[in-house]
Amino acid sequence: MAHILIVEDDIKTAREIGAALVDHGMSSAHVVDGIEAVREAKTARYDTIILDRMLPGGLNGLEVLAALRGTGVSTPVLILSALSAVSDRVRGLRMGGDDYLTKPFDFIELTARVDALIRRRGSAHGSQDMELSVGELHLDLYRRQASLAGREIDLLPREYQLLEHFMRHPGDVMTRAMIFEGVWGYHYDDRTNVIDVHVAKLRRKLELQGRPSAIETVRGSGYRLVKA
Amino acid sequence: MFGSASLIFVTVIYFTTSSYLSGNPDERMRYQARSFDGNSFRQIGAFLDQHNIADPTSRRPFGLFTADGRWIGGNLKHLPTPVPSPEAFFETNVHNSHENTVYRAFIHRLPDGRLIVVSRNIEELQHFRDELFEGTLLGLVLMTIVGVAGAIVIGVGSVRRFDGLTRSIERITQGDLSGRLPLRGTNDETDRLVRVVNAMLDQIERLMGEVKGVCDSVAHDLRTPLTRLLAGLERANRRNLSDVERSAEIEHAVAEVNLMLRTFAALLRISEVEDGARRALFREVDLVQIAADAVEYYEPAADEKSIHLSLDPPAIGGNGTIISGDMDLLFEAFGNLIDNAIKYTPEGGHIRVELQDGPVVSITDDGCGIDALDRDKLQLRFERGSRSRGLPGLGLGLPLVSAIARLHGLALHFDDVERGCRAVLAPPALSGAPRQKLIKGSAAQRLNS
Numbered sequence: 001m002a003h004i005l006i007v008e009d010d011i012k013t014a015r016e017i018g019a020a021l022v023d024h025g026m027s028s029a030h031v032v033d034g035i036e037a038v039r040e041a042k043t044a045r046y047d048t049i050i051l052d053r054m055l056p057g058g059l060n061g062l063e064v065l066a067a068l069r070g071t072g073v074s075t076p077v078l079i080l081s082a083l084s085a086v087s088d089r090v091r092g093l094r095m096g097g098d099d100y101l102t103k104p105f106d107f108i109e110l111t112a113r114v115d116a117l118i119r120r121r122g123s124a125h126g127s128q129d130m131e132l133s134v135g136e137l138h139l140d141l142y143r144r145q146a147s148l149a150g151r152e153i154d155l156l157p158r159e160y161q162l163l164e165h166f167m168r169h170p171g172d173v174m175t176r177a178m179i180f181e182g183v184w185g186y187h188y189d190d191r192t193n194v195i196d197v198h199v200a201k202l203r204r205k206l207e208l209q210g211r212p213s214a215i216e217t218v219r220g221s222g223y224r225l226v227k228a
Numbered sequence: 229m230f231g232s233a234s235l236i237f238v239t240v241i242y243f244t245t246s247s248y249l250s251g252n253p254d255e256r257m258r259y260q261a262r263s264f265d266g267n268s269f270r271q272i273g274a275f276l277d278q279h280n281i282a283d284p285t286s287r288r289p290f291g292l293f294t295a296d297g298r299w300i301g302g303n304l305k306h307l308p309t310p311v312p313s314p315e316a317f318f319e320t321n322v323h324n325s326h327e328n329t330v331y332r333a334f335i336h337r338l339p340d341g342r343l344i345v346v347s348r349n350i351e352e353l354q355h356f357r358d359e360l361f362e363g364t365l366l367g368l369v370l371m372t373i374v375g376v377a378g379a380i381v382i383g384v385g386s387v388r389r390f391d392g393l394t395r396s397i398e399r400i401t402q403g404d405l406s407g408r409l410p411l412r413g414t415n416d417e418t419d420r421l422v423r424v425v426n427a428m429l430d431q432i433e434r435l436m437g438e439v440k441g442v443c444d445s446v447a448h449d450l451r452t453p454l455t456r457l458l459a460g461l462e463r464a465n466r467r468n469l470s471d472v473e474r475s476a477e478i479e480h481a482v483a484e485v486n487l488m489l490r491t492f493a494a495l496l497r498i499s500e501v502e503d504g505a506r507r508a509l510f511r512e513v514d515l516v517q518i519a520a521d522a523v524e525y526y527e528p529a530a531d532e533k534s535i536h537l538s539l540d541p542p543a544i545g546g547n548g549t550i551i552s553g554d555m556d557l558l559f560e561a562f563g564n565l566i567d568n569a570i571k572y573t574p575e576g577g578h579i580r581v582e583l584q585d586g587p588v589v590s591i592t593d594d595g596c597g598i599d600a601l602d603r604d605k606l607q608l609r610f611e612r613g614s615r616s617r618g619l620p621g622l623g624l625g626l627p628l629v630s631a632i633a634r635l636h637g638l639a640l641h642f643d644d645v646e647r648g649c650r651a652v653l654a655p656p657a658l659s660g661a662p663r664q665k666l667i668k669g670s671a672a673q674r675l676n677s
Contacts, residue, residue: 186556188556
């Protein structure tokens with residue numbers, strides 16, 4: 001079971017995050033200030049650290065991050081911040097943060113990102129492969145050609161990228177924001193349903209003889225490519 | 229200050245002039261008196277007799293006296309009493325039947341104890357000195373009067389002026405933000421300062437109006453969904469709901485809260501963008517690339533409404549669309565404008581995204597357009613056009629676009645087009661007619677709730 005360290009000065013928020021993680025099948029520990037966070041992160045084994053950007057007392061979030069990375073702690077860090085400023089996000093990622101989430105956030109967004117961080121760490125995955133296969137879906141990365149049950153499908157470049165993104169993370173919940181960041185490469189909190197339209201188009205192309213596509217909707221705010 | 233300066237000036241002139249006038253002859257008299265030292269009594273007597281003849285009008289009378297002051301010879305016959313001490317200058321008046329004159333004299337004791345007096349008529353000098361004294365005194369008085377009067381006039385004027393300004397400022401600080409400082413119409417330094425302060429007040433009034441509008445809108449926009457939320461929760465609590473109904477109610481409440489959070493997030497974003505700190509992370513970006521990405525991203529959404537969305541990049545080879553900027557924000561701005569265009573364009577319409585050197589980005593649709601009266605207002609937070617009634621929206625999209633444009637040294641404006649609407653992002657100089665008409669805070673009304 002994944003074990004997560006929550007560094008958050010607001011007890012109620014920390015409790016809610018903890019509850020969301022437990023519901024998601026993870027366990028968590030909680031500290032309220034930066035110095036404690038550094039000590040705890042160094043002594044115990046955590047799979048991911050959820051780190052609030054603003055912390056009271058001696059060390060703020062970014063300083064905690066710098067202290068951890070400076071002492072060789074490589075646990076993935078997800079930074080939480082009330083600031084959505086790009087500058088803040090860039091600074092956080094530059095200092096060794098692995099992902100960044102702006103408050104307020106949906107908990108599914110949080111758990112999906114924590115999942116992704118843990119997985120990314122587990123599989124230093126061989127993206128050098130020339131092909132990807134998930135169930136009946138097959139991707140020839142060299143020719144940039146997708147096929148379903150042996151039949152080639154015509155995809156627009158962006159549809160191909162979208163499918164590749166799903167196939168690199170089979171079985172994982174992907175929120176709209178994660179898809180947008182991963183496929184389009186821009187960062188902003190898009191509140192329109194445009195992602196849904198893109199996914200719907202891709203799905204239609206992946207339907208086979210009346211059977212629904214392998215991409216399923218996760219209630220709340222995401223999608224998932226069914227593994228088998 | 230002015231008075232003391234003129235007093236010193238006049239005094240210096242007076243003393244320099246009068247000592248010049250009397251200084252040189254004094255020296256000559258002293259020399260002449262002492263030159264008798266080597267002469268015998270007879271020689272002096274002869275000299276005095278000659279002098280009597282040579283100076284019949286007593287312009288330079290000489291006199292020889294005993295040690296106790298009795299007259300011996302010469303045309304100066306009287307010494308003033310008491311006898312002045314020797315080797316000194318004195319001035320004396322001589323009154324007799326035919327003269328009434330002032331003499332300046334030097335008295336010298338000869339080696340044998342007698343006194344020789346050399347004098348000269350200084351009536352004219354005295355006259356001149358008196359005239360000079362009176363003249364300078366008069367000048368001083370006049371100067372002082374004029375100076376003091378001038379100072380009073382100027383002082384009173386500027387005190388009045390500043391009193392006026394102070395009163396105006398007090399009225400403004402007491403809450404009358406429409407007040408301005410009075411101008412006098414001369415182009416003096418106070419007027420120039422007043423003009424700058426007035427411009428600052430214009431800006432403050434505009435900002436205050438906007439803040440007030442935003443506060444009102446935030447309160448209004450939150451009260452409405454909060455009321456709905458509360459009503460829904462109370463209703464759910466009152467009734468005996470099945471599990472399905474209960475979870476539907478909860479989902480409904482979550483949606484309401486999410487909408488409120490979105491409002492806050494959008495407001496925070498605008499102020500973050502307005503902060504300007506993001507400029508630190510600007511890189512060279514190509515607007516054509518970003519616009520192409522945005523068009524590509526929104527294409528399926530346009531397709532769903534059978535809207536034709538197209539991109540017109542500038543002629544190949546130019547790099548007038550490369551600017552220093554923030555990709556994510558620019559994508560957001562383009563996306564917002566395209567999203568708006570899709571929202572307000574009917575099925576089967578057209579949307580064209582054009583780029584020109586400048587850079588100028590224009591997004592033209594053939595939808596319902598924007599009322600000319602609404603165009604400026606739409607860049608204010610929470611304002612929505614009169615034709616957007618019934619469509620969902622927070623009224624925060626265009627203010628964000630506007631803020632992003634400002635951050636990049638561009639301005640957002642809407643062009644007149646025959647049908648539909650054309651939103652243009654361009655440097656302020658290219659933005660056509662002066663738009664920045666001020667909207668008085670009190671006049672800014674919500675167009676749509």
